[in-house]
Amino acid sequence: MTILEKLKKISHKEPGIRHFCIQTIRFKKFLENARGLLDLFDDGSEKVLGEYIFDRHYVVSLIDSVVERLGMMVYDACVLVPKSGEGLYAAYDEHKFTAGNLINANGSGKSGSIALDTSGSLEPEYQLLSDVLQWFNGKDTPDEPTVMGFMKQIFLSVIQFDAIGGLEAMDVVKTRTRALLGNSGVAASDMGIYLVDLWKDAQALPKEKRSINDFNSIPLKHLLMDISGIDAKDRLNRMNKGINWVAAVSEYQLSLNSLKPDFQFRLETLASGYEQSDFIFIFADKSAILDKILPAGFHIESTDYGQFAWNLDMSAKNIEDSLMIIGRSLLS
Amino acid sequence: MSGQPLRIMVIDDENIVGKRLKPALEKTGDIVETFMEGETALARFEQEPFDIVVTDIRMEKIDGIEILEQILATSQRTKVIIITGYATVEIAREALSKGAFDFIAKPFKPADLRAIIERASKELRS
Numbered sequence: 001m002t003i004l005e006k007l008k009k010i011s012h013k014e015p016g017i018r019h020f021c022i023q024t025i026r027f028k029k030f031l032e033n034a035r036g037l038l039d040l041f042d043d044g045s046e047k048v049l050g051e052y053i054f055d056r057h058y059v060v061s062l063i064d065s066v067v068e069r070l071g072m073m074v075y076d077a078c079v080l081v082p083k084s085g086e087g088l089y090a091a092y093d094e095h096k097f098t099a100g101n102l103i104n105a106n107g108s109g110k111s112g113s114i115a116l117d118t119s120g121s122l123e124p125e126y127q128l129l130s131d132v133l134q135w136f137n138g139k140d141t142p143d144e145p146t147v148m149g150f151m152k153q154i155f156l157s158v159i160q161f162d163a164i165g166g167l168e169a170m171d172v173v174k175t176r177t178r179a180l181l182g183n184s185g186v187a188a189s190d191m192g193i194y195l196v197d198l199w200k201d202a203q204a205l206p207k208e209k210r211s212i213n214d215f216n217s218i219p220l221k222h223l224l225m226d227i228s229g230i231d232a233k234d235r236l237n238r239m240n241k242g243i244n245w246v247a248a249v250s251e252y253q254l255s256l257n258s259l260k261p262d263f264q265f266r267l268e269t270l271a272s273g274y275e276q277s278d279f280i281f282i283f284a285d286k287s288a289i290l291d292k293i294l295p296a297g298f299h300i301e302s303t304d305y306g307q308f309a310w311n312l313d314m315s316a317k318n319i320e321d322s323l324m325i326i327g328r329s330l331l332s
Numbered sequence: 333m334s335g336q337p338l339r340i341m342v343i344d345d346e347n348i349v350g351k352r353l354k355p356a357l358e359k360t361g362d363i364v365e366t367f368m369e370g371e372t373a374l375a376r377f378e379q380e381p382f383d384i385v386v387t388d389i390r391m392e393k394i395d396g397i398e399i400l401e402q403i404l405a406t407s408q409r410t411k412v413i414i415i416t417g418y419a420t421v422e423i424a425r426e427a428l429s430k431g432a433f434d435f436i437a438k439p440f441k442p443a444d445l446r447a448i449i450e451r452a453s454k455e456l457r458s
Contacts (some may be wrong), residue, residue, distance in 0.1 A: 047439050053353060054439035055346035057417055125348045 021198055023080060024248045024255045030076035030158060031268055031281055034151060035312060039149075041136050059128045060103055066136065066147060067099045077154045084157040087099055091150055098144075102131055151260045159266075159283055193245040193331075195220075198253060200246045219271040221255070222323035224331070244272035245331075254323075263288070264306060267326065271319045278319055280326075282309040291328040295322050338362040338453055339380075342374045343399060344388040344415060349438075353386070356442035357449070370394030376400055381407040385450055386445065388415045389423055389435075397427055402432050411452035413445070 047054055074092045078085040105128070120131065121262050140149035248255040252272040258265040265288060268281040280298075284290060284307050290300050297318070300309040311322065340362050342350050357364045365382075370391055377385070385403050388404035389396035402410045414427045414435040424435040431448030433455075434448045 051354075051441055053445075054443060055348060055417075058439050123348050123351070125346075137448075169365075191348055191359040 020246075021248060024198060024274050026076055027255070028082065028253065028268065028270075029280065030073060033069050033076060034074040034155070035233060037066065037073065037147065037151060038070065038312070041133070041260050044129055044133050044136070048126060050126075050132060054125060054129075054130065056125050059132060062129070063099050063102055063132055066132075067096055069169065070095060070147060070150070071107070073154055077158050078314060080158050084138075088154060088157065091145070091153065094145065095147060096137055102128065102135060126314055131316070133179070141170060152303070155308065156303065160305060193247050193256075196246060196248040198248045198250040198255070217247075217254055218252055219254035219269045219319070219323055220247060220249050222255065222271065222320045223327035225320075226324045226328045226332075246274070269319065269323065272318050272324070275315050276301055276315055277313045278316070279310060279316045280314065280319065280322055283307070284309070293326060295325045297322075333439065336396060338447070338449070338456075339382045341373060341377065341382040341385045342366045342387075342398075343370060343385065343391070344368065345391045346388070349388065349415070352451045353442060353445070357446070360446070370399050374399065377403060377406060381410060383409075383412045384413065384449055384454055386413045386449075389427065391419060397423070397430065399426055400430055400432055407440075411456065413448055413452065415440075427441055 040062060044059075045060070046052070071092060074088045077088055134146075135144075136146060137148040138144070138146055140146040208290075226278070244259055244295055246257045246259060248257075252270055253269070254269050254271075255267075256267040264283070264285045266283045268279075270278050282290070282294070284293075286302065286306055288307060289299070290307055290309050294300070294309060297312045298309045300307060311318075339408050340357055340399075342353050342357075342364060343366075344380070345348055345368050349369060350394045352366065352367050354364045364425045365376065367376065370387075370393060373385075373387075374394070385399070387396045392441070396414050403410055403412055411433040412427075414424055416424045416435050416437045421437070424432075424437075427435060430441055436448060
């Protein structure tokens with residue numbers, strides 16, 4: 001029996017599962033847009049160093065792109081957490097206003113906190129770009145909120161809700177699945193993971209039963225790669241612990257969610273083989289020792305609510321190795 | 333003309349482009365003149381042809397395509413390099429089909445433009 005065959009699939013007839021899939025897919029879009037914003041910031045930061053030749057049009061395009069991406073992120077957040085909409089859109093309007101002011105300020109140095117160069121002057125395009133980067137990731141204050149600060153606010157809105165509402169949804173998944181498995185006489189998974197086909201189960205409700213072999217997920221295989229050698233005793237222990245994870249998968253995607261009430265952990269990854277888009281994102285409890293779970297190279301940020309960790313632009317080898325290490329840490 | 337400095341004309345209505353390109357291209361000993369208006373640049377070209385013309389594609393009065401056509405009508409040996417913005421790759425293709433030597437998209441590093449100029453220079457010398 002292969003490691004994938006040890007996992008148990010969830011019935012795709014359950015409306016709760018479809019809702020779970022839709023939320024997971026939307027969360028992926030949310031992460032994509034957050035990543036797009038970080039890429040824009042990186043691009044601007046590279047250009048402002050002085051090596052590049054750019055014009056005002058570039059900076060204005062950058063501002064427009066930031067506003068557009070930020071709006072998409074807010075929209076995603078509102079789909080995930082409808083009640084957050086009013087507050088987030090109000091804050092978003094303020095950022096649109098700031099963006100308009102930056103463009104209209106004509107690079108004349110709106111923010112007095114930006115240092116001038118030694119000659120005492122910056123070219124208007126560089127000044128404008130500096131102002132934009134300051135708006136993006138300068139000092140976050142109530143009077144001058146930054147894009148990065150707003151992104152964190154959006155993240156927390158989504159994650160906090162997800163930890164409550166999302167877990168409730170997964171509880172539905174868990175309960176119903178247990179009933180289904182019980183009715184069909186299938187024993188609990190010895191890996192403690194339930195599988196959901198992200199696209200098939202979200203988009204359609206096919207009546208026919210699908211085989212476990214239908215689940216072909218590259219990142220899930222990577223995650224489980226290093227734990228196939230677990231001995232029988234450990235497997236028995238794991239069985240006694242019950243079902244601890246839900247893994248929503250597609251060929252290149254994996255969304256792994258902890259079901260343990262005392263251990264919040266969410267892993268999102270795309271392993272398509274295209275380095276510019278592949279990533280691993282993790283949200284975990286403050287108590288989780290991410291240094292021990294994650295390999296080197298991850299950016300880890302702690303908040304009052306929990307820890308965010310991510311690694312972007314990952315090569316296929318890096319994703320494979322990282323998931324293998326994470327899988328061993330989490331599941332062994 | 334091996335060993336001779338190249339005469340390079342830079343045309344861009346954004347002041348920062350000429351201001352930054354001029355010292356960067358002059359480092360290798362070439363002669364660089366910058367212009368913010370196509371009309372002035374073409375008038376100068378009539379007086380004295382240049383080996384290489386680097387021109388922005390989007391300008392208010394005369395755009396880069398028109399400059400390209402007029403330059404090549406005056407001097408077929410001149411190599412014209414087009415500077416494009418973000419979403420103007422299609423226009424850049426049009427420029428190539430009309431005889432532009434190459435194009436470069438903003439933002440760019442002077443070293444990237446220098447590499448194109450060196451290729452153009454080799455063709456001029458061959």
